[in-house]
Structure formats: structure tokens, C-alpha cells
Amino acid sequence: MKTADTEMNDNLRDEYDLTQLRVRKLGPGRKSFNGINVHLEPDVAELFPDSRSVNEALRFLIRVTRQVGPSQVSTP
Template sequence: MKKDDLELEDDLRPEYDLTSLKVRKMGTGRKNFAGTTVRLEPDVAEMFPNADAVNEALRLLIRSTRLVAEEQKT
């Protein structure tokens, strides 16, 4: 089979530039390239200016919880 036989016919005009086209799948099945996404309730989200602030607060909570758990073991 020749390459000419494989080419598809389309109705797109030659001036359409599809090289910059970005396709996004919407909904819960969408691929997230940044990692895990967690949705905060609005009242919680308003307390944090950005994701780094949320992560810092959660890490502090994790450290505190671990320290309390270690103290209870002894």
C-alpha cells in the first residue's frame, strides 16, 4: 500500500492551524499532570493564599501528630 492510499480526505481549510490545538478531557477521568488534586471547601480555601501554604500547614499538622503519637508510646 502506498502512502497516497493512506491519506485521508478532510474538509478542513488549509488556513486552519491545528499545531497549537490543545485537547482537554473534562470531568473526573481527566489526566492530571501535576499530581494529586484535592478540592478544598470554600471556607478552608479562603484561609490559604496558594497550594504551598496548604502543604506547609498540612506538613506541620503531620509533624505535630507524629510527635504526639511518639510521646504517647513512651
Template sequence: MKKDNSELDDELLPEYDLKSLRVRKLGSGRKSFGSAIVRLEPDVAEMFPSADAVNEALRLLIQIAQRQPGKNPATIE
């Protein structure tokens, strides 16, 4: 009679040390999995020297959009 195994069957061999595995970095300077990656077109990217500069510009745009009566910044085209 076969023993009832409630654990998931996997194909990993016992000699694999999962604690020694490293997370592969997908980009230079990647720091966390929570970050969103946005691709800028070349003409836009040349105007911003860093991600911080892009974020600063977008925050300013959000502030301006929020000052417009009756406008939702998420729906501005």
C-alpha cells in the same frame, strides 16, 4: 493468504504526526502528571492564599500528629 501482522492494528491514519500533539493542560499552572489534585471547600480555601500555604499547614499538622505517642497520622479523624 493473509500476512501475519504482529503489530497492533490501530485506526490512526499515517498522516497524523503524533510528535506534534500537545498534552492538554487541565488546570492553570499544571506542571506534571504526578501531582495530586485536592479540592478544598470554600471556607477552607479562603484561609490559604496558595498551594504552598496549604502544604506548609499540612506538614505542620503531620509533625504535631507524629509527636502524639501511639498515633498514626494516616488514621487521625
């Protein structure tokens, strides 16, 4: 059995900026390096056209629960 060569030859130039490469994989398994991905159930997703509207609704909910107080908010 051959042993794997654990050393990698780095032939890239120092001026290459690999952080600017885009991720090519598409679909729900896609990686995003600029934020947090949250999966919405279909019934919830049809009420929100984009991430901005989801964030607005969540911020509103946060404001309301802070005004009411944690002792008066019921949990399901």
C-alpha cells in the same frame, strides 16, 4: 447497520511528542497530569492563598501528630 471500523490509521510522524501537549479544558473538571488535585471547601480555601501554604500546614500537622503520638490524637 454498519460495523464500526476499529482500525485507526496512524498518520502521525514518529518525532511528534504528544506528551508535551497542554490540556485545554478549563474549570474544576480540568485534568492535571503533574500532581494530585484536591478540592477544598470554600471556608478552608479562603485561609490558604496557594498550594504551598496548604502543604506547609499539612506538614506541620503531620509533625505535631507524630510528636504527640497516635494514641493521644483525638478524631472527630
